Amino acid sequence: MSDPSSPKRRRLSELPVPVFTHDRATVYLGDAVELLPLLPAGSIDALVTDPPYGLSFNGHAWDDATGFRESLHDVDTSAMSAPEVFEAWCTAWAAGALHALKPGAHVAAFGGARTWHRMVRGIENAGFDIRDQIAWLHTTGMPKSMDLSHAIDKLHGVHRADRTVHTDDRDGVLGATRTVVSKGTPVTEDAQRWEGWGTALRPAFEPIVIARKPPKGNSVRNVLAHGVGGINIDGARFADDRWPTNVAFDPVQADALDVLTGTWQGESLSRKFPIFRFEHKPDASERPRAFGVSHSTVKPLGLMRWLVTLLTPAGGVVLEPFAGSGATVEAAMRAGFEVVAVEKDPRYVPLIRSRLER
């Protein structure tokens, strides 16, 4: 909640010096809500981003109302619910993006299934047209579900002697992983009644909204005048020249589809969709580590490269306001674009740098 008695932090009136530049990449350390309005108006060709989802992921302040309120320090958020704060925050960064993007320029932004509607509304509130959504279907998501029966036994102060839990902290980035090896036998009558009930499905897709800054005139006139407004169908073709789809798979999901459906017209169905890896804990080649820090929500390079290629014209500038470890930054560079990135947390800047220097 913003404290009305606390002195307001002075807003920057011009863009700060980048924290570093490398080849065609320019990286700013700061708050995207503050910095995007300071970028030159109409200077950006595409925005591809993996912003906070508003899920308090792993307890990170940047992913909950505390972090969002910091960015909205001149908005009175005191009467807003957490979802309303998240939407107001999305509206704020999207308004800055609208200023920085060329007319007709596209946005691709990831969201979380539970909060994505707020982000989409925020992007629309800011003045963008919502054009599509891409569903990235994956297999390795872990359900964050409460075992109601076990929780009831605990509430009644009952210990299940035959319950076994394995704790694995090999990785250290996402914290300890607890695996229930055996749920044990429900003891109380209430627990027996609710055996088998939980509170959440296993997540198996990530939505990616595709939006566009309204073009000036129609798409044809806008493309000719501003060099953006279309999507690069040929550049984003996959598997023997297929038209890009608004569904993408991870390899295991694709295999599962093929097992279920066999073949259709002589080929496996999964070949009709682009396929990108999904991993909660990508290996070192995809998740940089510097000074003992690595990032907990790294996106795969292949998927980010496909998105920047889909939306950015040749020689164009990609904006990533929430860079994290820099997956979008590296993808844009590898695809031959310029990139402007913002990251608020100084601990992640060396990760971005290490991607560009390798």
Ligand SMILES: C[S@@+](CC[C@H](N)C(=O)[O-])C[C@H]1O[C@@H](n2cnc3c(N)ncnc32)[C@H](O)[C@@H]1O
């Ligand atoms: C979901 S992570 C991005 C991860 C990235 N896709 C990767 O592959 O590493 C979102 C990032 O946004 C940053 N962030 C949160 N609020 C911000 C803000 N207001 N301005 C700039 N960066 C912010 C967080 O520190 C976090 O690193």
